[in-house]
Amino acid sequence: MTRSARRTRRTRRTLQVACAGAAALLALSACSSSDDSSTKSDSSDSSSKKLSGTVTVFAAASLKESFTALGKDFEKAHPGTKVTFNFGGSDSLAAGITGGAPADVFAAASPKTMKIVTDEKDAAGAPSTFVRNQLEIATLPGNPDKVASLKDLTTSGLKVVLCDKTVPCGAAAQKALDAGDLKLTPVSYEQDVKSALTKVELKEADAAVVYKTDVKAAGDKVEGVDFPESADAINDYPIALLKDAPNADAAKAFIKLVQSAEGQKVLTAAGFLKP
Incomplete structure (x- = not known):
């Protein structure tokens, strides 16, 4: 093989390697871009999820003033939502829930009355104490x-x-x-x-x-x-998302507000004790 032929063959091999490397880099870049785009999209969807509709809260009568204030705060923070309350004796509210009354959230004035609901499997998860009262x-x-x-x-x-x-x-x-x-x-x-x-x-x-x-x-x-x-005789107040909540997403957000620093500030100002 002549020197000229060997030089031509080396040049062709170098170009092939270079092209393969460039193609690999382009593919890697495309995958990375796609992954980043997907991650950003998922994050954006999660953080910008718009809440709407009515949240129905069954709450102990002693929560009337503080929960009414928190309901207004919630509606202001989430335009398009409305919080409606059914205030009363916790035992009567629990009986209504177990009897099929449509509700999203139950806030009771004692663990005993909350147990009426959890025993019937009408709570979506374990209740959590959010305040106490004396x-x-x-x-x-x-x-x-x-x-x-x-x-x-x-x-x-x-x-x-x-x-x-x-x-x-x-x-x-x-x-x-x-x-x-x-x-x-x-x-x-x-x-x-x-x-x-x-x-x-x-x-x-x-x-x-x-x-x-x-x-x-x-x-x-x-x-x-x-x-x-x-x-x-200090009472713990538990709150829970209900199993068949018609508006579960908004209900979770309301519970989160109640448990937040902002919610606790409203509740302690009303005279409740921290959990």
């Missing part, structure tokens, strides 16, 4: 009967209202009375804490055992009296 005596403005302790509520002639024993605030009140070895016969048992408080606000009762949060929400309509036995 009892307080609500008296008429100025405390004309000079109520200074839980024992004072047993004074003859004093009209006292309690929550029903099946309701978390009623069960907690009974626990506090047991801790103080006290017996009390109220003029009425109410189905939720707001109803008990209303009796005092309307001057139909002289005092009621309610939550600190309710006394605070009532402002100057009542006067609060602390009592040491309340430390033995």
Whole structure:
């Protein structure tokens, strides 16, 4: 083979290797670009998912003021959504949920009432405690009967209202009375804490055992009296996404707001204790 022929053959081989290398680099670049594009697309889809529709929240009556405020915050942060609430005694709300009432979120005033829902497999996952609440005596403005302790509520002639024993605030009140070895016969048992408080606000009762949060929400309509036995009856408040939630995505976002620093700020300002 002549020198000229060998030179031509070497040149052809070099060009073939170079072309193969360039093709490999182009393929690698294309794959990398495709992967990056896919990752960015996935991330974008996840972060920009728009929430819409109604979120139905069943919540303990004592959460009315704070949850109403959080509902407005949620709607403002997510245009196109609406949060509707069903406030009441936790036991009644739990019965409604297990009976098939459509709801997305359940926030109860005690683990016992939440258990009614979880035992029926109506929660989508394990509930989590998001706040705690402590009892307080609500008296008429100025405390004309000079109520200074839980024992004072047993004074003859004093009209006292309690929550029903099946309701978390009623069960907690009974626990506090047991801790103080006290017996009390109220003029009425109410189905939720707001109803008990209303009796005092309307001057139909002289005092009621309610939550600190309710006394605070009532402002100057009542006067609060602390009592040491309340430390033995603090209620944990659990919240859960419901299994058949019609709007699960928005419901999860609402629960996240409740548990966030922003949500906790609203709740503690209302008088709730941190979990």
